[in-house]
Amino acid sequence: MAEKPVSNFSSGEKPTWDLYSKCVHCGLCLDQCPTYRALGTEMDSPRGRIYQMVLVDQGRLALSDSFVTHIDRCLGCMNCQTACPSGVPYGSLLERARSQIEENYPRSWLQRQVRSHFYGKVLPSFGSLARNARLVRFYQRSGLQSLARGSGLLKLLGVADLDALSPRMESEFSFADLGRVYPAEGTQRGRVALLIGCIGSVAFAELNRATIRVLTRNGIEVHIPKSQSCCGALHLHAGYLEQSRTMARHNIDAMLKPEFDAIVTNAAGCGSTMKEYAALLEHDAEYAERAQQFVVKVRDISEYLAQVGLVEPARKLKARVTYQDPCHLAHAQGIRSAPRQLLKFIGAEVVESPRADSCCGSAGVYNVTQNEISMKILDEKMEDIASVMPEIVATANVGCMLQLSVGAKRKGLNSRVVHVVELLDEAYY
Amino acid sequence: MVQLWRRSKAVLHLAVNLPGVVDHLRKIAGRDAVLDRPEDLMLYEYDAGIRKSTPGAVVFPQNTEQVSQIMRLATAENVAVVARGAATGLSGGSIPTKGGLVIAFSRMNRILEVDVENQRAVVQPGVVNLQLSEHVAHLGLYFAPDPSSQKACTIGGNVAENSGGPHTLMHGVTVNHVTGVEVVLPSGEIVHFGGKAAESYGYDMTGFLVGSEGTVGITTAITVKLLRKPEKIATLLGVFESVDDAALTVSAITAAGITPAALEMLDGWTLHTVEAFCHAGYPLDAGAVLLIELEGLREAVEEQAIAVREVCLRQKAREVRRAKDEEERALLWKGRKMAFAALGRVTPSYYTQDGVVPRSQIPAVMRHIGNVAKKYDLIIGNIFHAGDGNLHPLILFDMRNAEQFERVLSASTEILEFCIQCGGSITGEHGVGMEKRDLMSRLFTEEDLDVMIGLRNAFNGAGVLNPQKIFPTPRMCREISGPSQNPVLMQEGL
Ligand SMILES: Cc1cc2nc3c(=O)[nH]c(=O)nc-3n(C[C@H](O)[C@H](O)[C@H](O)COP(=O)(O)OP(=O)(O)OC[C@H]3O[C@@H](n4cnc5c(N)ncnc54)[C@H](O)[C@@H]3O)c2cc1C
Ligand code: SF4
Ligand code: SF4
Numbered sequence: 070m071a072e073k074p075v076s077n078f079s080s081g082e083k084p085t086w087d088l089y090s091k092c093v094h095c096g097l098c099l100d101q102c103p104t105y106r107a108l109g110t111e112m113d114s115p116r117g118r119i120y121q122m123v124l125v126d127q128g129r130l131a132l133s134d135s136f137v138t139h140i141d142r143c144l145g146c147m148n149c150q151t152a153c154p155s156g157v158p159y160g161s162l163l164e165r166a167r168s169q170i171e172e173n174y175p176r177s178w179l180q181r182q183v184r185s186h187f188y189g190k191v192l193p194s195f196g197s198l199a200r201n202a203r204l205v206r207f208y209q210r211s212g213l214q215s216l217a218r219g220s221g222l223l224k225l226l227g228v229a230d231l232d233a234l235s236p237r238m239e240s241e242f243s244f245a246d247l248g249r250v251y252p253a254e255g256t257q258r259g260r261v262a263l264l265i266g267c268i269g270s271v272a273f274a275e276l277n278r279a280t281i282r283v284l285t286r287n288g289i290e291v292h293i294p295k296s297q298s299c300c301g302a303l304h305l306h307a308g309y310l311e312q313s314r315t316m317a318r319h320n321i322d323a324m325l326k327p328e329f330d331a332i333v334t335n336a337a338g339c340g341s342t343m344k345e346y347a348a349l350l351e352h353d354a355e356y357a358e359r360a361q362q363f364v365v366k367v368r369d370i371s372e373y374l375a376q377v378g379l380v381e382p383a384r385k386l387k388a389r390v391t392y393q394d395p396c397h398l399a400h401a402q403g404i405r406s407a408p409r410q411l412l413k414f415i416g417a418e419v420v421e422s423p424r425a426d427s428c429c430g431s432a433g434v435y436n437v438t439q440n441e442i443s444m445k446i447l448d449e450k451m452e453d454i455a456s457v458m459p460e461i462v463a464t465a466n467v468g469c470m471l472q473l474s475v476g477a478k479r480k481g482l483n484s485r486v487v488h489v490v491e492l493l494d495e496a497y498y
Numbered sequence: 499m500v501q502l503w504r505r506s507k508a509v510l511h512l513a514v515n516l517p518g519v520v521d522h523l524r525k526i527a528g529r530d531a532v533l534d535r536p537e538d539l540m541l542y543e544y545d546a547g548i549r550k551s552t553p554g555a556v557v558f559p560q561n562t563e564q565v566s567q568i569m570r571l572a573t574a575e576n577v578a579v580v581a582r583g584a585a586t587g588l589s590g591g592s593i594p595t596k597g598g599l600v601i602a603f604s605r606m607n608r609i610l611e612v613d614v615e616n617q618r619a620v621v622q623p624g625v626v627n628l629q630l631s632e633h634v635a636h637l638g639l640y641f642a643p644d645p646s647s648q649k650a651c652t653i654g655g656n657v658a659e660n661s662g663g664p665h666t667l668m669h670g671v672t673v674n675h676v677t678g679v680e681v682v683l684p685s686g687e688i689v690h691f692g693g694k695a696a697e698s699y700g701y702d703m704t705g706f707l708v709g710s711e712g713t714v715g716i717t718t719a720i721t722v723k724l725l726r727k728p729e730k731i732a733t734l735l736g737v738f739e740s741v742d743d744a745a746l747t748v749s750a751i752t753a754a755g756i757t758p759a760a761l762e763m764l765d766g767w768t769l770h771t772v773e774a775f776c777h778a779g780y781p782l783d784a785g786a787v788l789l790i791e792l793e794g795l796r797e798a799v800e801e802q803a804i805a806v807r808e809v810c811l812r813q814k815a816r817e818v819r820r821a822k823d824e825e826e827r828a829l830l831w832k833g834r835k836m837a838f839a840a841l842g843r844v845t846p847s848y849y850t851q852d853g854v855v856p857r858s859q860i861p862a863v864m865r866h867i868g869n870v871a872k873k874y875d876l877i878i879g880n881i882f883h884a885g886d887g888n889l890h891p892l893i894l895f896d897m898r899n900a901e902q903f904e905r906v907l908s909a910s911t912e913i914l915e916f917c918i919q920c921g922g923s924i925t926g927e928h929g930v931g932m933e934k935r936d937l938m939s940r941l942f943t944e945e946d947l948d949v950m951i952g953l954r955n956a957f958n959g960a961g962v963l964n965p966q967k968i969f970p971t972p973r974m975c976r977e978i979s980g981p982s983q984n985p986v987l988m989q990e991g992l
């Protein structure tokens with residue numbers, strides 16, 4: 070046998086033969102990939118991205134601009150992982166590729182500053198998050214502009230008009246709720262710990278309150294453990310593996326308590342990351358076992374409610390609703406029927422649009438960093454949604470809500486865009 | 499005529515005249531519609547098979563006129579041209595063996611017309627097979643050819659390979675569903691064969707073009723038949739203790755005067771792997787299963803379902819299940835359709851064969867495959883269109899092991915030779931491509947091949963279109979693909 074080729078990945082966590090050799094390049098994932106559908110290039114397909122990792126590992130392709138461009142363009146939506154019959158662990162491959170990029174690829178100075186400030190200082194602590202709500206607004210696009218005006222960030226990220234993508238920054242952050250306990254109404258049927266989320270708490274406090282109301286109304290006692298932190302999803306997806314591990318340990322300490330039946334979140338992205346804690350801490354002697362126990366308890370809000378069963382709502386919702394699966398719920402956690410079940414239970418007429426489980430192009434910061442592709446993907450999505458003429462577009466993740474609202478505006482669609490929990494809240498009150 | 503094909507050797511690698519041609523391509527198709535950087539081109543060196551070769555450039559046309567200009571340019575510059583759909587091909591059809599230009603159809607993927615009254619659709623070649631069926635589903639219509647890759651493969655690719663699928667048994671292969679094509683010849687001329695009518699006059703040019711594997715022209719629009727969805731569908735799963743029992747049942751079913759819409763076999767070993775992916779409830783301890791689908795009018799289907807059950811039980815089936823609803827049916831089919839790729843869970847690579855034998859010979863061939871697997875110490879899975887006698891032995895291997903790959907090639911050749919001995923052929927639906935061209939001379943006489951080559955040359959005399967495909971070449975080029983290339987094997991090759 071000839072010599073082993075020299076890898077262009079550094080040692081440490083990287084895409085390895087064991088992971089990528091599962092890909093038999095059959096191509097069955099191609100048409101499921103939003104970026105392939107939008108661009109039509111093999112480099113921006115799942116098969117192609119995996120192959121580029123192979124090429125880098127074999128020393129045929131540099132860990133450089135081209136590789137970074139195509140890995141950056143990946144939504145991390147996992148539509149491909151669902152489609153893949155061969156069981157390619159695309160999620161781990163992507164995390165590792167991104168971690169390699171973070172380690173070895175010199176991004177521009179400004180990009181580095183922003184990334185390290187945001188991922189290193191702002192997100193990890195809720196205290197600084199509250200202080201930095203302005204910066205979070207940057208992350209959540211609108212603030213990006215105000216910040217960008219001073220710093221040239223807009224140019225850096227190559228975005229023009231992102232006003233529409235901004236969430237309304239709520240004045241009352243959920244941080245004030247930290248440490249509180251909300252008693253169950255009626256007969257108590259369960260006790261849960263609720264993750265309020267980092268971005269969620271500053272931008273979607275009202276959604277958190279609706280979540281608490283729906284849970285307590287259904288006989289669930291809700292605890293908001295005080296020392297919880299951000300779930301680590303954004304770090305994980307950006308390639309900061311170590312930071313996300315720190316947050317995982319932190320949350321395990323804060324929320325893995327015998328008195329909680331479940332650890333609940335209303336953000337699909339947080340849920341899927343928390344369900345990954347076991348894999349993330351697999352080699353951590355101290356935490357590995359508790360991480361496994363933690364994962365067993367994690368539930369998306371819709372998953373939890375479908376499991377315990379809803380009490381009769383105060384009124385029935387009589388509306389034509391189409392449900393759009395968030396990628397991190399359908400593809401990462403395999404939860405598809407629970408939210409639909411809940412909607413039907415409160416009386417909604419649920420209509421299925423084509424490709425309801427295809428990514429809307431939101432994907433964390435993607436709609437900022439890759440605005441053009443994101444909008445292309447969104448417009449395709451809105452065509453599909455419009456074809457079933459819904460009164461309400463329901464989803465189960467805040468990022469998707471934002472993106473779909475923008476989509477509705479672009480398409481001139483009058484449908485209301487909401488979180489499933491908000492509809493439940495309306496049905497109960 | 500014997501000498502004609504050699505002329506194709508004069509076709510140049512694109513690199514020879516790269517800058518000029520690439521600039522011109524950009525003018526034709528648009529600035530962002532051409533790739534020529536090595537880091538991009540490497541992504542166009544594979545398909546779903548095992549061969550590899552990198553093109554000199556890739557162009558993404560959006561309409562017929564652009565394809566015509568591209569062909570004119572390529573012919574003038576003597577540049578090899580290979581069309582590419584979704585590259586799910588298993589015989590190396592879309593691999594640019596000589597470098598040159600790849601025309602990729604991923605951006606030429608519009609459904610141009612749906613004619614409900616005449617049950618026809620006109621599509622661009624890049625339309626994904628399943629997308630068409632989904633697009634017309636609300637009209638109660640669908641496109642019948644259903645290759646297992648239908649979620650991703652393009653109709654242009656289906657036409658080039660004359661692809662089949664599980665339901666080929668009842669509905670025939672792609673050629674039975676194409677009534678017209680628009681084709682760009684190497685000269686750049688745009689010609690139209692056939693139309694919406696079911697039968698054409700004179701030479702059946704549409705029929706000739708379907709299955710020509712991109713060697714006579716580039717297809718730019720396709721008129722296809724749309725079928726009405728059947729009134730009733732019944733999906734049965736016959737569970738057998740041995741491959742032999744299942745194999746004998748196949749001809750027993752047809753002998754009983756029943757023509758199922760689909761009749762597929764999966765062997766016990768394969769079932770395990772497939773079940774891990776689709777959780778369809780395939781029995782894990784079975785020797786083999788037959789997946790049998792019946793369609794038509796309600797009463798007829800119910801009658802046939804009873805008859806099929808009886809035949810299976812008579813042939814020693816352990817049990818016969820019936821999918822109780824659409825969801826269960828979909829799961830059973832998901833398992834079948836994803837089966838090839840699901841084997842990637844077990845092995846880094848597989849080599850798929852596509853032999854055809856008369857139905858009555860299936861038991862003999864299956865035994866032969868079993869013996870070959872033992873002889874060469876290999877795992878061979880079997881998932882195939884049993885009703886058509888179209889076998890797909892999948893030989894598992896790890897491309898890092900050169901010695902093993904040699905055994906794979908020998909095993910594969912022995913299996914195909916046995917198919918020929920049984921009165922069968924070397925390809926049912928995956929095409930000849932690079933993979934089986936050297937076996938063509940076992941099937942056809944020199945004179946037969948000369949006629950075919952002459953026909954190709956009438957369209958593609960200079961050999962710019964898809965060179966080194968279908969017809970035997972003087973030497974084998976052995977290059978294999980997968981996550982890692984085996985340097986030993988590569989040296990032996992090109
Ligand atoms: C998991 C799996 C399952 C499969 N199952 C089946 C099956 O059940 N039945 C079956 O028949 N095949 C099957 N195949 C093989 C393959 O999917 C088919 O051959 C398919 O038709 C190829 O389509 P494509 O778009 O991927 O074409 P490609 O692989 O891109 O190209 C195939 C050939 O078509 C030519 N071509 C493409 N577009 C054009 C055009 N516009 N004009 C001229 N030539 C063109 C190419 O040059 C090439 O020679 C399977 C493959 C996989 C990976
Ligand atoms: S990722 Fe899976 S579906 Fe996609 S090409 Fe690889 S094996 Fe096939
Ligand atoms: S994660 Fe989404 S965008 Fe990335 S390759 Fe997979 S399907 Fe495409």
